[in-house]
Amino acid sequence: MGGRTRLDMDVRRQQLVEVGRELFAKRPYDEVWVEEIASAAGVSRGLLYHYFPTKRDFFVEVVRAQVDHIAELTAPDLSKPPLEGLRETLDAYLRYVEENAQGYISIHRAGIGSDAEIRAILEESYARDVDRILQRITAGGAAPAIVRVAVRGWLAFTIGTVIDWIEHPTIERDELRELLVQAMKGCVTAAMEVEPGTKLPGIQDDAGVGAEAAR
Amino acid sequence: MGGRTRLDMDVRRQQLVEVGRELFAKRPYDEVWVEEIASAAGVSRGLLYHYFPTKRDFFVEVVRAQVDHIAELTAPDLSKPPLEGLRETLDAYLRYVEENAQGYISIHRAGIGSDAEIRAILEESYARDVDRILQRITAGGAAPAIVRVAVRGWLAFTIGTVIDWIEHPTIERDELRELLVQAMKGCVTAAMEVEPGTKLPGIQDDAGVGAEAAR
Numbered sequence: 001m002g003g004r005t006r007l008d009m010d011v012r013r014q015q016l017v018e019v020g021r022e023l024f025a026k027r028p029y030d031e032v033w034v035e036e037i038a039s040a041a042g043v044s045r046g047l048l049y050h051y052f053p054t055k056r057d058f059f060v061e062v063v064r065a066q067v068d069h070i071a072e073l074t075a076p077d078l079s080k081p082p083l084e085g086l087r088e089t090l091d092a093y094l095r096y097v098e099e100n101a102q103g104y105i106s107i108h109r110a111g112i113g114s115d116a117e118i119r120a121i122l123e124e125s126y127a128r129d130v131d132r133i134l135q136r137i138t139a140g141g142a143a144p145a146i147v148r149v150a151v152r153g154w155l156a157f158t159i160g161t162v163i164d165w166i167e168h169p170t171i172e173r174d175e176l177r178e179l180l181v182q183a184m185k186g187c188v189t190a191a192m193e194v195e196p197g198t199k200l201p202g203i204q205d206d207a208g209v210g211a212e213a214a215r
Numbered sequence: 216m217g218g219r220t221r222l223d224m225d226v227r228r229q230q231l232v233e234v235g236r237e238l239f240a241k242r243p244y245d246e247v248w249v250e251e252i253a254s255a256a257g258v259s260r261g262l263l264y265h266y267f268p269t270k271r272d273f274f275v276e277v278v279r280a281q282v283d284h285i286a287e288l289t290a291p292d293l294s295k296p297p298l299e300g301l302r303e304t305l306d307a308y309l310r311y312v313e314e315n316a317q318g319y320i321s322i323h324r325a326g327i328g329s330d331a332e333i334r335a336i337l338e339e340s341y342a343r344d345v346d347r348i349l350q351r352i353t354a355g356g357a358a359p360a361i362v363r364v365a366v367r368g369w370l371a372f373t374i375g376t377v378i379d380w381i382e383h384p385t386i387e388r389d390e391l392r393e394l395l396v397q398a399m400k401g402c403v404t405a406a407m408e409v410e411p412g413t414k415l416p417g418i419q420d421d422a423g424v425g426a427e428a429a430r
Contacts, residue, residue, distance in 0.1 A: 145386050148385070149376055149380070150394060152375060152379050153373075153375050153376040154372065155375065156372050156374065157371050157375070158368075160368050160374075160375075161364050161365075161367060164368075171360050175410075178408075179364060179365060179368075179406060182405030182409060186398065186400070190394055190397030190398040191397075193393075194393045194394050194397060
């Protein structure tokens with residue numbers, strides 16, 4: 001009676017990670033102090049260290065939570081055609097990024113962003129994103145290697161332009177979203193130009209993708 | 216007479232950086248030791264530290280030299296149409312990356328890759344690459360913001376797919392090169408789809424880019 005149960009500990013852990021997600025969303029990793037995290041969570045430094053031995057360990061969990069959250073947020077709506085579904089997904093994604101700009105940059109670029117463990121979390125999430133997209137555009141069929149490379153490249157295009165847009169917002173969010181949708185068409189079409197026999201039933205009839213390669 | 220002149224020092228510095236470039240080309244940053252660099256260069260550790268106070272300082276210079284080298288290697292041939300010039304540039308680029316795979320990954324991703332100073336060197340080189348490309352595709356005219364974003368995105372596409380290709384070579388170098396050329400068309404076309412009035416004289420008549428947006 002009264003002792004901390006495993007469930008209590010899991011809940012507390014989640015609460016701490018949630019506090020971290022809010023703090024790291026607005027400010028860079030190096031500018032957030034352990035004292036501040038503990039204070040924002042209403043716990044002692046000692047308790048925070050009990051759950052997470054180092055600030056880096058804590059940040060790794062925050063990144064994992066953030067990546068999971070984005071994965072949920074961007075789960076494809078299978079009732080829509082791929083490009084229309086992509087447009088809605090990107091809309092949710094960009095709104096999230098706007099609210100969590102600094103966290104996005106921290107993960108995808110600055111400082112601790114190249115940490116091996118964080119890198120592994122990101123690689124896993126990229127692989128899942130690529131698989132999700134390939135499933136849609138191949139309508140569940142096999143994807144040629146070059147199409148996979150093109151989709152992986154499109155993800156890099158997306159992250160690169162989003163970071164650039166956070167720091168230099170020279171275009172509107174809706175313009176960026178449309179650029180990303182059209183770039184998906186452009187990148188997949190590029191793969192089909194290199195391997196003309198490629199069949200992508202999920203996307204080929206959608207908004208004219210591959211019309212050029214099919215000629 | 217006999218003292219070390221400024222010129223001697225510059226030459227020695229360059230020699231050391233060149234040795235570093237070879238070592239870091241093949242192995243990750245964390246696996247190359249200062250002792251090893253000094254030994255490969257035939258100098259004492261003390262002399263190496265005289266020129267570069269820390270391993271990181273040394274690596275920053277190696278990155279700067281590498282970025283300058285790639286810039287020279289990929290200088291556009293203005294006598295060729297943009298996409299044909301791009302194809303040749305990418306060919307040189309990918310051959311260089313093959314020879315310097317680990318160095319490429321070290322700079323663009325792992326460990327120290329997110330160092331603020333290295334990040335600044337890279338941002339500068341990306342900006343120069345984007346300017347070079349925009350000059351070609353606008354034939355020297357003004358580029359709308361969205362075209363700049365698309366070209367910046369294409370650079371991210373390129374770096375992302377190249378890193379992926381080094382680690383998972385699922386397609387041939389020539390296929391990757393063609394994918395990158397076609398993706399440039401696709402990304403620029405995407406920008407023109409979002410802003411249909413865009414005129415890009417340098418590329419529009421080259422291999423049908425923008426034919427869709429022009430309809």
